[in-house]
Amino acid sequence: MTLDAKRPLTLRDVSEASGVSEMTVSRVLRNRGDVSDTTRERVLAAAKELGYVPNKIAGALASSRVNLVAVIIPSLSNMVFPEVLTGVNQVLEDTVLQPVVGVTDYLPEKEERVLYEMLSWRPSGVIIAGLEHTEASRAMLEAAGIPVVEIMDTDGKPVDAMVGISHRRAGREMAKAILKAGYSHIGFMGTKMPLDHRARKRFEGFTEVLAKSGVEIEDREFYSGGSALAKGREMTKAMLDRSPDLDFLYYSNDMIGAGGLLYLLDQGIEVPKQIGLAGFNGVELLQGLPRKLATMDACRLEIGRKAAEIIAARLAEPAVEIEQQVTLTPTISYGDTLKRW
Numbered sequence: 001m002t003l004d005a006k007r008p009l010t011l012r013d014v015s016e017a018s019g020v021s022e023m024t025v026s027r028v029l030r031n032r033g034d035v036s037d038t039t040r041e042r043v044l045a046a047a048k049e050l051g052y053v054p055n056k057i058a059g060a061l062a063s064s065r066v067n068l069v070a071v072i073i074p075s076l077s078n079m080v081f082p083e084v085l086t087g088v089n090q091v092l093e094d095t096v097l098q099p100v101v102g103v104t105d106y107l108p109e110k111e112e113r114v115l116y117e118m119l120s121w122r123p124s125g126v127i128i129a130g131l132e133h134t135e136a137s138r139a140m141l142e143a144a145g146i147p148v149v150e151i152m153d154t155d156g157k158p159v160d161a162m163v164g165i166s167h168r169r170a171g172r173e174m175a176k177a178i179l180k181a182g183y184s185h186i187g188f189m190g191t192k193m194p195l196d197h198r199a200r201k202r203f204e205g206f207t208e209v210l211a212k213s214g215v216e217i218e219d220r221e222f223y224s225g226g227s228a229l230a231k232g233r234e235m236t237k238a239m240l241d242r243s244p245d246l247d248f249l250y251y252s253n254d255m256i257g258a259g260g261l262l263y264l265l266d267q268g269i270e271v272p273k274q275i276g277l278a279g280f281n282g283v284e285l286l287q288g289l290p291r292k293l294a295t296m297d298a299c300r301l302e303i304g305r306k307a308a309e310i311i312a313a314r315l316a317e318p319a320v321e322i323e324q325q326v327t328l329t330p331t332i333s334y335g336d337t338l339k340r341w
Contacts, residue, residue, distance in 0.1 A: 008145035009052045018046035029054045051139030053119040065146070069311055070118040071099045072128040074106045079255065079283045080300055081129070084151065087304020088127060095312050097124060106195040108134045115140055125149070125311035131156035132197045147314040149307040152298075154327040155201050161324040163306040167198045170296055170330055171205025174250065174278060177332055179213055181339040183248035183276055186210065187219040189235045189260070190252025199252045202280065206250065219243040223256070232259020247275055254279035254295050258286050261293055261337060277337045282330075292335035299328040 014029075015022045020039055027033035028043040035043075046052075071088055073081045088099050100123070102114035112134050118126070119140055125147040131154075133141070141148050141159045148160040155168050178186065193200040207217060219239050223231045235256065236249065251257035257279030264271050271277065271291060282297035306326050313322050334340055 009050055009143045013050060014043065014047050014052050017050055018043045048136050049139065051136070051141070051143030053116055053140055053144075055120065055122055065122045065124050067096045067098060068100050068121065068123040069097050069125045069127060069308070070102065070115075070123045072102045072104060072111065072114055072118065072126065074104050074129055076101075076103055080281055080298065083300040084129075084304040087301040087306075088308045089304075091305050091308035091312060097312065097315070099127075099308075104129075108132075108137070108195075112137045112140075119144055124315055127151055127307045127311065130197060131158060131162065147311050149310050151303050151307050153198050153201070154325065158325065161307075161310050161326075163303050163310065163326040163328070165299055165303075165328050165330050167201035168205035168208075170280070170298075171202035171207075172209045173330075173332060174202075174280075174296060175206045175209035177334075177338065178248055178250070178276070178278070179210070179215065181272075181276065183339075184215055185243075185245050185247045186215065186217050187221075187239050187243060187246045187249050188217050188252075189221050189223075189232070189239065189249065189256055192222045192224045193252075196252075202252065218246060228253065228255030229259040229262070232256035232261075233263040234259075236260035236263045249275060249277040251277065251279045254281045254283040254286055254293060257293050257295070258289055261289060261291060265290055272337050272339045276339060282333060291337055292333075294333060294335040294338035296330045296332050299330055302328055 011022045011025050014025045018025065020043060024035060024039060025043050027035050028040050029047065069092060071085065075081055085101065092099055102118055104111040104114055115137050123146065126141065126144065127149045129152050131150050138159060150158045150162045152164045153167055154162055154164045155166050191199055193203065210216065219242060221235045221239055223235060232251065232255065240246065249260055251260060257277060260277055261271065264275060269275055278294035280296050282295050286293060310322060313320065
């Protein structure tokens with residue numbers, strides 16, 4: 001069956017795909033009435049494959065959309081995403097649109113559930129973090145019939161539009177700066193990366209440049225959960241106990257990098273002369289540290305603003321051509337922990 005990519009799916013689409021009546025589809029999706037297990041499974045499988053989401057707006061409003069923009073992010077405890085939300089809100093506050101936030105905890109199956117529930121209320125647009133989704137989530141996004149902007153990352157192919165930075169390029173640029181400063185014995189510390197695709201891509205770009213110069217990461221450690229500052233201190237101590245000859249520590253984010261910096265200063269280690277270090281994200285909260293951490297700005301506020309501008313423009317003038325794939329350029333801040341050449 002061929003569908004218009006921007007036409008919302010209907011019960012009839014699911015009926016045709018599953019080979020049962022619209023009434024039966026409705027009963028299955030509302031979990032009402034007497035339907036055989038075989039038929040129920042066939043209808044649910046067809047709905048999932050198509051990306052169909054039932055409409056929870058009742059009565060006369062059933063064919064309408066509400067002035068909500070679903071914003072789906074991995075975390076609110078991470079300092080990164082509140083700034084993205086600020087950018088979204090700055091743009092939408094001058095429109096009739098209101099952002100509503102869902103949190104996935106970096107779990108693909110939770111993203112699926114959050115997306116399903118949000119789409120069931122028929123929002124006018126979706127802003128969602130990342131380019132990697134389950135097949136079911138991607139099907140829902142493709143079938144939603146509304147503007148979709150995937151944010152934070154541009155290393156991949158979007159469902160519709162995307163705004164972010166190239167994390168592979170960010171990793172490559174940091175590696176070049178570290179090598180140019182004369183460091184060659186490097187350790188890496190970060191989050192467990194199977195679920196944090198953007199950290200994984202930065203790591204890939206970072207190691208790619210090191211390898212071209214004949215340098216390998218000599219030690220690495222990964223964490224999940226808990227206080228990032230405390231984890232940064234713990235991992236840094238453990239790594240230097242194992243690998244005392246390291247002269248540079250690269251952290252996947254500023255919070256664990258800040259913990260590492262505090263540990264080094266407590267130990268009387270000269271930074272960046274004995275050991276240099278750098279993080280990622282440019283978290284403003286950390287400007288009060290005894291030393292300014294080298295980092296890279298992830299353009300968070302601008303990402304939020306650009307994503308909201310695309311949604312607002314597409315809804316105001318659907319036929320107008322606007323930039324759909326926006327790659328911003330982060331810059332390195334050398335701070336006090338990365339030697340300048």
